[in-house]
Amino acid sequence: MKKLLKYLFIVSVGLFLFGCDKPAPTELFDDSQDDLAEFEVLGKDINDEFYSNGFDTTGVTQDLHELPNLISLSGIKVTNIHKETDEFSFAQSIFFERAVKIFSPGGRFLGFRSITPGIVKFDNKIARTVPLIVRYRENGVLQDTTLGDKYTLFSGRHGNLDQFRYRHNSMMNFRLNFFGQEVSFDIPTPVEITGNVEMLGSRNHGDLRALLHWNRGNTPDITIIIGARVRDRGIVMPLYRIRTRDDGELLIPTRFIKEIPLQNFDRVVFTFIRRFESTHQDNRGNDLLVSSQSIHSIVVNLN
Amino acid sequence: MFAGVNILSQSSFGLNGYWGLSPSFNTPLYGYESNSSNYSHVRDWGLSFIYGAEFAQKTNSNIYSISLSKTLSEHNLSARFTPGYQKEFIFNTGEAIIVEDSTSQSLTANFNYKELFGLGYSYKFSEQFSTGVTFRFFTQDFAQEIVSPVFGDTLFLIRETQNEKINYWKGDLGINYIVNEYLNFSLASINLLNFGEKAENSDFAKFEIKKEINAMLGISVIPIDEAVINFIYETTNSYQVSLNGYLSDFGFGLTLFHDEYQSPTIAGMIPTISYKGEIFELFVSGVKYFSNRKKNFGVTEFIENGINNIVNNRYSFDKLLLTVSFNINTVKERAVKMIDVEIVKDIYPTFSENYIDYPFAYGTVVNLTDEYVTVKPMARIEGVNEENIQSPISYIAPHDTVRVPFYVIIPESYSSEKVELSYADFYLFTNSDQPDDQFQKAVLLNSINSWDGRVSNLRYFIKKDLDLSMNHAKAVLSDNKSVLDTLPIALENFYKAKILFNEYVSNLVYVSDPRATGEYVQFPNQTLELRGGDCDDLSVGYSSLLESVGIQTALVDYKGNGKVRHVNLLFNTRLSPNQAKLITNNDTKYFVRESIDGKDEIWLSIEATSLTDFETAWKLGAEKFNKEAISELGIAKGIVNIIDIY
CATH class of the missing domain: 2.40.160 (Porin)
Known part of the structure; x- marks a missing residue:
């Protein structure tokens, strides 16, 4: 027995001294092709629906402060709460004079001055020049101002204003006549996106969530923007941007829906965007962003 | 997901x-x-x-x-x-968050599976x-980072960790x-x-x-x-x-x-x-x-x-x-194993001395070790022994198989008159208080009056309660003290036997075994109390009376050679052959046997079932003995056996 106790003591001490670790974990690298979701906040100040976001139904969500020269083509669908869908086509081109900054009377930087250096055509339709209006709130007062002009073509619910049609999954021509010097190229457009929003659970039970479906297309990922309509104002404020694999399905967890304050917002807008995008530099070293996108916005009641 | x-x-x-x-x-x-x-x-x-x-x-x-x-x-x-x-996995969930500086931070998960x-x-x-x-x-410990929005004066996203611990039992049969x-x-x-x-x-x-x-x-x-x-x-x-x-x-x-x-x-x-x-x-x-x-x-x-x-x-x-x-192991490893136990004798409680000399069972025991093993066998019969009875120690060679004898002691206090089927526990001890192996086997436990039919074993009935026989004999002899006092000392045994026999048979009748079986024998005092018995009982009773007063007796077993088996007895008169004429002139009525110390002594054969008087019983006994034991060479052929009580 003495011998046994000696052995037991030695083993116990040995185990105590050397056995305090635990098996090594296995670290798995992310090789997932199907599941990716990248979350970003868009509307940081939910009390200022016009500040800095530049969100509109064209899908241009970049901050105007940072926006480079832009050529954009959009095929847009909007489905209201009655499941009625309107379609729009929209093209625009904006060029900035980056030497000229425009500030509000209160000294707030609003953006660079925009210019119209020649004639712009989309699919041989001459684009109109219209003011590039930005809206901001200062000292509690809503203000409008222009940064200059931009080129635009539009058709949709309010009539075929410009006889312009956005074509999905094809090539559309852009042409710029710049003081006799002509620049022309074709812009590819992605497969049309058609989304569907299925609201699951209920807000009262605290499990309201949204299951989003869309048709799979020809881009590696799509962007989903979740916006909310400011109560009684008809203004949609973007809240989050989610970039996810173009795999046709995404569950928006409860926490993203239930946290939207009802006192501020009454509807949620899910915007599905499938986009081709490329960046070029012109002769003067300015960035030129060329994008084409298919957009489907679906409005649902938050209550 | x-x-x-x-x-x-x-x-x-x-x-x-x-x-x-x-x-x-x-x-x-x-x-x-x-x-x-x-x-x-x-x-x-x-x-x-x-x-x-x-x-x-x-x-x-x-x-x-x-x-x-x-x-x-x-x-x-x-x-x-x-x-x-346990197995732990750490991996990215596939979700990421874009923070203020437009960089992307991946969210991680940590899953740990443990059997506790x-x-x-x-x-x-x-x-x-x-x-x-x-x-x-x-x-199972699950921890996973998620993105949650926080609405305040500003809207921002935070990374949170959601945890869940799930416990469960699993059971399996085999x-x-x-x-x-x-x-x-x-x-x-x-x-x-x-x-x-x-x-x-x-x-x-x-x-x-x-x-x-x-x-x-x-x-x-x-x-x-x-x-x-x-x-x-x-x-x-x-x-x-x-x-x-x-x-x-x-x-x-x-x-x-x-x-x-x-x-x-x-x-x-x-x-x-x-x-x-x-x-x-x-x-x-x-x-x-x-x-x-x-x-x-x-x-x-x-x-x-x-x-x-x-x-x-x-x-x-x-x-x-x-x-x-x-x-x-506070329980030591088993050194021996008992393969089987053979009961070689049923238990007849009256034969108690017999079990001291001869084993009632043998165990077949194997030495499981590579060394010589000393085995201490013990046995205990339920209803007879309160404690284990140790048998002689055996030595077993490595991996050898031997037959180990088991002995039992029947306590004098045992008095059951019923035949029962009991069981015996057999134990083998080597060098600890715990038995290495044990075995249990059924054993027939006979009543105290049970007899196995072997005349030699009648002696155990004769010796049983000898005190009671002695008291009875002394009382009878005391009543005849005046007669005995006038006799020569040499004739003392003869006359004592005669007086005791005449008194013994005066109140007895011959009856067959009341259990209608030859395996039932009365103790002497029972024969006196019951006032009768068969040849076994009467011979046992008379022998007991003689032995109790110091007269040497022997049972004569007439095996019958196909006829009815019979028992009567001889007693030692202690007369020398020269003194035989003091009791009879008929030399066919007595028999000379040599004592332990080499002296020739006169023995008389008594037919105890002759319930008339001593002379008749002596005459009948002598005739039967002469005829079957001597003339027909019964002793030489082994048909007639003489069994000394002591």
Whole structure:
């Protein structure tokens, strides 16, 4: 027995001294092709629906402060709460004079001055020049101002204003006549996106969530923007941007829906965007962003 | 987000490379993975540790398990603490958050599967058949980062960690059948019983350990004493085969295993060397996988295939393990074994002296050791003995088989007049207070009046209660004191016998055995009280009266030679042949026998059933003796036996 106790003591001490670790974990690298979701906040100040976001139904969500020269083509669908869908086509081109900054009377930087250096055509339709209006709130007062002009073509619910049609999954021509010097190229457009929003659970039970479906297309990922309509104002404020694999399905967890304050917002807008995008530099070293996108916005009641 | 993940808690995998119902080692039986029935060889207490190093990106070491086992008779209880039975996974969830500076931060998840402890119970119905159950406790720690929006004056996203801990028990049943020393089988369930918590978070539910019900069959073949071949097959289509060899105190083992959830086909091997000491067993084993375990694994594979075993899965690292087991036997190892017991004598309580001289049973005993063993046999008959009666010590050579005699002592106080079927317990002790082996056998316990028909055994009835006979004889002789006082001393025995006989028969009648059987004999005082008996009873009674006053007697057994068997008696007059004429001139009425000290003495034959008077009984006895014992050469032929009472 003495011998046994000696052995037991030695083993116990040995185990105590050397056995305090635990098996090594296995670290798995992310090789997932199907599941990716990248979350970003868009509307940081939910009390200022016009500040800095530049969100509109064209899908241009970049901050105007940072926006480079832009050529954009959009095929847009909007489905209201009655499941009625309107379609729009929209093209625009904006060029900035980056030497000229425009500030509000209160000294707030609003953006660079925009210019119209020649004639712009989309699919041989001459684009109109219209003011590039930005809206901001200062000292509690809503203000409008222009940064200059931009080129635009539009058709949709309010009539075929410009006889312009956005074509999905094809090539559309852009042409710029710049003081006799002509620049022309074709812009590819992605497969049309058609989304569907299925609201699951209920807000009262605290499990309201949204299951989003869309048709799979020809881009590696799509962007989903979740916006909310400011109560009684008809203004949609973007809240989050989610970039996810173009795999046709995404569950928006409860926490993203239930946290939207009802006192501020009454509807949620899910915007599905499938986009081709490329960046070029012109002769003067300015960035030129060329994008084409298919957009489907679906409005649902938050209550 | 994810489809169901195939994660199972176990398969039949042993870390030390030994498993199956190994006849030589206890250590493999601590592994519930291959021994779900908790089968055990441990005689008393057993303790086992598995400690090992794991060759991950960096080498780290830990305790894998600490097991305790206790055997109580045919029951075995065990408990196992398994701090090293865990597998942790860290991976990106596939979600990311874009922060203020437009950089992307990935969200991570940490899933940890643990088997914390287990309990086992088994019951050995026989050396061949046993069954048992094991219960094991698992916990699963899930932690996953998520993005949550916070609405305040500003809207921002935060990273949160959601946690869930899910505990559950699993239980499995198993049976073992040892066909012989060369072959045994085991059959056990996998995930038969499952009870506990379930994940509330749907994201985690997909990652819970799977609990599909399966079964496993184990076969061990021992082609030669020095080797064991084990094979286990699971209905999951996983299997493993091992060869264990022994050489003196050393052993080696090699296990090859196929896991349906791992590749290649033979996923790995477990080489082992072992040493068996007096009180401990030592194993050094290695787990070597045949696929690269240090490569970077993708999360997709984990999601698609999961794991089916916490300690043995596609992500397990190579290991080097040390297993130490102790056999803490306060119950010593059995040195001898009793194969059978043969009862050679039924118990006739009145023959008590007979059992002191001759064993009533023999045990067939095997020495199980390599050394000479001193065996102390003991026996106890229920209803007769209150304590064990020790028999002579036997010495048994190594691995020899001998017949060990068992003796019994019938206490004088035993007085049952009923014939009963009782049982005797036989014990073999070597060098401790605990018997090495014991055996129980039925034994016929006769009444105190029972007789086996052997005339020689009537002497035990004669000697029984001799005091009562002496009191009676003295009283009779005292009444005839005046007659006796006038006689020569040489005739004292003759006249005492005569007086006692005449008084004895005066109130007796001959009756057949009241039990209608020759196996019932009355004690002398019973004959006097009942006033009658058959030849056995009357001869016993008269002999007892004579012996009680110092007159030497002998029973004469007339075996009958096909006729009715008969008993009467002789008594010693102590007269010399020259003095014979003092009692008779007929030399056919007496017989000369030589005493121990070489003197010739006159013996008279008395027919005790002649209930008339002494002279008639003497005459009849002498005639019968002359005829059957002498003229017909009965003594020479062995048909007539003379049995001296003392």
